Amino acid sequence: MNTDLIFDAMDYIDDDMLEDVDALRTKKKANPNRIWMRYASVAACLCVIIGAVYLLDRTGMIDTTEIADGVDQENSFAGEDKVHNYVRADIITSDSTSLAVTDPQKITAIYDILRTELQSEAAADDKLYSENDNKAAGEMADGNGKTEDIGGIIAQSQYTIKLISADGAEKVYTLVGKVVRNESTGETFSLSSNQYNELMEILNQK
Amino acid sequence: MNDAQIVELYWQRDESAITVTQEKYNTYLMKIARNILNDTGDSEESVNDTYLAAWNSMPPQKPVVLSTYLGKITRRISISLFRKRNADKRRDGEFALSFSEMEDVMEGNMEPEKEMEAQILGELLNKFLRSLKPDERRTFIGRYYYMDSLKEVAAYCGMSEGKAKTMLFRTRVKLKEYLREEGFMI
Numbered sequence A: 001m002n003t004d005l006i007f008d009a010m011d012y013i014d015d016d017m018l019e020d021v022d023a024l025r026t027k028k029k030a031n032p033n034r035i036w037m038r039y040a041s042v043a044a045c046l047c048v049i050i051g052a053v054y055l056l057d058r059t060g061m062i063d064t065t066e067i068a069d070g071v072d073q074e075n076s077f078a079g080e081d082k083v084h085n086y087v088r089a090d091i092i093t094s095d096s097t098s099l100a101v102t103d104p105q106k107i108t109a110i111y112d113i114l115r116t117e118l119q120s121e122a123a124a125d126d127k128l129y130s131e132n133d134n135k136a137a138g139e140m141a142d143g144n145g146k147t148e149d150i151g152g153i154i155a156q157s158q159y160t161i162k163l164i165s166a167d168g169a170e171k172v173y174t175l176v177g178k179v180v181r182n183e184s185t186g187e188t189f190s191l192s193s194n195q196y197n198e199l200m201e202i203l204n205q206k
Numbered sequence B: 001m002n003d004a005q006i007v008e009l010y011w012q013r014d015e016s017a018i019t020v021t022q023e024k025y026n027t028y029l030m031k032i033a034r035n036i037l038n039d040t041g042d043s044e045e046s047v048n049d050t051y052l053a054a055w056n057s058m059p060p061q062k063p064v065v066l067s068t069y070l071g072k073i074t075r076r077i078s079i080s081l082f083r084k085r086n087a088d089k090r091r092d093g094e095f096a097l098s099f100s101e102m103e104d105v106m107e108g109n110m111e112p113e114k115e116m117e118a119q120i121l122g123e124l125l126n127k128f129l130r131s132l133k134p135d136e137r138r139t140f141i142g143r144y145y146y147m148d149s150l151k152e153v154a155a156y157c158g159m160s161e162g163k164a165k166t167m168l169f170r171t172r173v174k175l176k177e178y179l180r181e182e183g184f185m186i
Helices: A002-012 A017-023 A031-059 A106-116 A117-125 A133-140 A195-204 B004-009 B015-039 B040-057 B066-085 B094-102 B118-131 B134-144 B150-156 B161-181
Strands: A076-078 A085-092 A098-101 A156-164 A170-182 A184-190
Touching: A002 B066, A002 B094, A002 B118, A017 B066, A017 B118, A017 B134, A017 B150, A076 A195, A076 B118, A106 A184, A106 B004, A195 B066, B004 B015, B004 B150, B015 B040, B015 B094, B040 B066, B094 B134, B118 B134, B134 B150, B134 B161, B150 B161
Parallel strands: none
Antiparallel strands: A076 A085, A085 A098, A085 A156, A156 A170, A170 A184
16 A cells, blocks of 8 residues: 555654654653742742842942942843843854844843753753763863764754853853754754754844 | 663673663653554554564664664554554554545555655655755654654644644645655656
8 A cells, every 4th residue: 555655664764854853752841840940949039139138228238229220131141240231142153153143132032042051951851862962962061162973963063152241241151952964965953942943033033 | 871882782692781771762662652553562562572673683783873773663563563453444543643644645546667665765755854844844754753643743843733733734745746746656
């Protein structure tokens, strides 16, 4: 029967395409309770901090006026001693081309992507990559541009995103992805999550 | 234990290879088998046959990603078992649904001069799949290779069921046209 034939033919689908889908299928689903607990614990910490700052300010032990002035809370990240307002994002791709983004809305959108724990996501989810990829991904997470050839899969690929503040402070993030090399089609890059697509949409917006 | 270490156990003819494989992949393989067979007993039989096939094929095979390698074996055995057990009657399950969806693609007559073998068709399928956008490819493979339900495919592809259903329909239409252009359908 013809229909039987096409199902048999699927036995010959190349492994890299199957692995791409399998990574999505076997990705651990987020436990909704864990997500809520995480947000609840962050909210609780913020309440404690705000309460402490308020009390200390009331008693005159600290002056909060300098921190509150002129800082855009949406486009900020905490440095070592002060909050920085970032005004530029440099996107450095794996083939060394770079793109500077200065539109505040785009920077906010990119920052939202970076809020997820990218490195811990890759390290903690053992179904996201094979174990060899996990090892390579862990080595990539420190920002070094290293490649490691594993059975046709180049485990490295990263978008390094450098946020630059108005006062020159820099904060570097790394999006770790996977590059698959196929002799007939060359190399394709894919991130293990939807972040790659979101990032591409942001970068391609006019 | 990583895949390379497990494969090494097979190569050393260490029987603990099967136990370790079972611990790591039994749930994964049972899912594939159940999607096709819709029966726990038959699925267990299929997965057990997979371990035997794995033992007999390594060496000389040395797969890099064991889940993909074993998944192919389970899929093949499960489809074969499905056909054997259900020659005449219909059966519930995702494979039966997938099968009926795909009948529209292959409803034409094959060229009488050519007997299309699965491997040749498989090469065409690879070219076709690589021409698709990632979402189209992933939904197709999820539904017709892994036999996941429409709901599952939509969930892990990050789209609604309606969108996935439409996408699959359009992909089947494209595949039918592609096979016709390649001269394998009339």
